Amino acid sequence: MMPAISRTVTKVSTFSAWLSSICLLGMMGVTCIDVTLRFFRHPIPGAFETVGFLGALMVAFALADTTLKGGHIAVEFLVEKLHSGVRKWLDRITTLVLILLFGLLTLRMGGYALELKEAAEVSMTLKMPVWPVVAGICGGLGLFVAVLVTRLTRSV
Template sequence: MTLLSKIVERLAFGCVLLGGLGLLIAMLLGVGDVIGTFFNHPLPGALEVTESTMVLIVFGGLAYAQIRRRHIRVELAYLRAGPRLRSVMDIIASVSAIVFFSLLAWQGWNEALYSLSIKESTFGIVRFPLYPARFALVLGSVLFILQLCLDLVNDIRHFGNPPDYEIA
């Protein structure tokens, strides 16, 4: 289990780095586009690239946020609950997320394969392929599912005695 945890953590960290790089690219393109528009020369393709990097930014960070247990939850209710109810809440949240993101990954995979087969791309001055963003969605979802499964096993193992997570 620890080997799988380490592999997922390294892959998740790599996805976070790619998401950070995507954010930097989107930011630079946005700034360049605004400045270019001011001088009547907007950057062609800035919108299309930014749209695709948004998928990488969001789905690239899901698994890493789960590793750190930094996803949003209603702390007011969670902190007032007893240890057994906290364990039940953690288990229900993990199972629900596993079901939802499994469906998302499944359909995302179908869409990514279809997008690749038809060589789907954006409309505009610069034609940017859409299938890399669709595969990024699938990769981020699958890593998130793997981490949720690891956490679910851990939550079941420590039922009634959930670890105290840092509250930011």
Template sequence: MTVWVFRLAKWSALVGGLVLVALTLMSVASITGRALIGLGLGPVPGDFELVEIGTGVAVFLFLPWTYLRGGHATVDLLYDRMPAAARKAVSMACDLLMLALWVVLTWKLWDGMLEKREYLETSFILQMPVWWGYAASLVGALIGCLAYLTKTLINLGLAQYPQGWPVQHAGGH
């Protein structure tokens, strides 16, 4: 199971990267269009809306892989001086709290998506249904729940890192 979750998180991050590349290209086209209005060009309609939604989606797609790779910011001032058992307890507590946070976040994204869909809320310029952004972000949130659950199971000794996984990149806390 862990191999599947790690691969899913990695592919999720790659998709998030493609979303950001697409947003960057669209922003360049929009800015260029604005600069060349005198030549009959113009900005991409709804560029701010697309960047707003796309960035949120990309962040949700990046976070599970960032977590599994140990890429979150940490404060090691006291942690490095703690005994191994205390470090493990702090790490486990942090993982459990983050798992709970991700579950609540995913639940509220689900509720928000249903509400936006029920009331047919749309973006101002493109008139795009707002719930689409919630649904795309929900995919990353669900993968995040799986990542935090998997890492918690690994820390409890109920699962193992995928074979060949460099544990030093898995983050200690």
């Protein structure tokens, strides 16, 4: 049962990384086009908003896959001096704290997305609904928590 869940989380994380890449390409495209059009005195209205939304989504969508691949920066000059058994327990405790912290953050972001949807909150320039962006961030964080849970269950 657990290997199937782990495989599913890995596949969804890979898909999420592709979404993150698309967000990055969108950010680059909007920025390049906006800078070029500014030269001709016709900037893109809402370019700053769009790049901000895409940046937030890019980070949220990249968290899970980066964690699976061990791509985060780690400063281990103290930890590497510890006994391997102590390091394993420290990693488990750190992962558990991350699960709790980001689990609560995911729940709060989901609630905030619902609040924004009910209030019909829109962005200042583009007047587009904000809740889908917050919901996307919530999804990325939730997937990150799922990756952490599968990592913790594998280490036990």
